Amino acid sequence: MVSTLREAEYFAAGGVTDLIYGVGIAPAKLGRVSALRSRGVDLVIILDSVEQAEAVAAHVRAIGDPLPVFIEVDADGHRSGVSPGDAETLVAIGRCLTSGGATLRGVLLHAGDSYRLNDGVALAAAAEAERLAAVTAAGALRSAGLPCPVVSIGSTPTARYARDLTGITEVRAGVFMFGDLYQAGVGSVAMGDIALSVLASVIGHQRRKGWIIIDAGWMALSRDRGTAKQTCDQSYGVVCDLSGRPYDDLIVADANQEHGVVALRSGFDAALPELPVGSRVRILPNHACATGAQHDCYHVLDAAGRIGAIWPRINGW
Structure with missing residues (x-):
């Protein structure tokens, strides 16, 4: 289809x-x-x-x-x-x-x-x-x-x-095949089953605000905020380490065109993870279709986390 x-x-x-x-x-x-x-x-x-x-x-x-x-x-x-x-x-x-x-x-x-x-x-x-x-x-x-x-x-x-x-x-x-945060909220997949993520880099901090700034905004993640209607609002995505393991209560709380604002969920006051400039994180998306459409290819990782294949995407109508 x-x-x-x-x-x-x-x-x-x-x-x-x-x-x-x-x-x-x-x-x-x-x-x-x-x-x-x-x-x-x-x-x-x-x-x-x-x-x-x-x-x-x-x-x-x-x-x-x-x-x-x-x-x-x-x-x-x-x-x-x-x-x-x-x-x-x-x-x-x-x-x-x-x-x-x-x-x-x-x-x-x-x-x-x-x-x-x-x-x-x-x-x-x-x-x-x-x-x-x-x-x-x-x-x-x-x-x-x-x-x-x-x-x-x-x-x-x-x-x-x-x-x-x-x-x-x-x-x-x-x-x-991919899963996403919306499907995890429905119960169709587990969080650990989500196979699609956006790789982003830390480009700055606003420490007094409790923000980590990444180079992935809504142009990379999409504007889809479907999980806002679910029991757990994931904002613009869940932040994971390079292996795909989510950080506790760390989300992309806001997004501009090319900037993502990473922060703890509202009401949580734990310490932010230590992510200096240049650190890389993976963002699990709300909607795999909308996020995939922002990119021209998929980088497919093997069991060791290496790029084993590159799949082109087809955008446009």
Whole structure:
């Protein structure tokens, strides 16, 4: 699954041919989609309205490319998608697609509301609600004589806590590989499982204020402050030593464009660690996707902490 067509183009160039563009399709992007498909890429798009389906059908008639489509279904009111109980709209979209020559591949859901939870029982219930929404929507299409070969669900918390996948053909696991502080707050990963960090250097001190200044501000860490809504607010990130072990209650408490302000959490008066100018620290991010997008590559460390590989990133749209 990709978030941008630029990502799809990159993976296609590398020989990956099974892709989902996971953002509701804009008609202006259909030409780029078909250009990729002409190279042998099975790129599936998603949509959630008759208007989008009509635009896809018009494109299919003009180009002759039977675009495969997922109907996006709203698992929990979190974002976009057709209500799983709205059989009338689901069927109208499906018929518009199939009568126009497009390929109805199935339904796709993302249980984004699970990100607001932090209890295993509640997360398992959210996973089951996601599954039921998916199979309900698929059943509505099939009852109308429409194809629905793929029933695709996925969010990191529900992928972790799902107990029953009856009727589901695909699970997309989100940020499962990296983890981040938000997912740690949800309970999807442990803090020690977070595989992504930003390496930063100490460039100064404001000792009377209890600050250590680093050369990683919001341009390096992102502006994402999602953990502010959780039980433990991690501000702009948790500060670790070079091995990735967190310092006690030390966070990036504030961030400017290129400067990060490292301080103890509010209410803690322990001594700051001794980190002279030039010391290096690792910052665990709130949101792996947003932080990764600030950089042009990943430096992959081996078991000894040495750079074993460099993975390029694909930024832009």
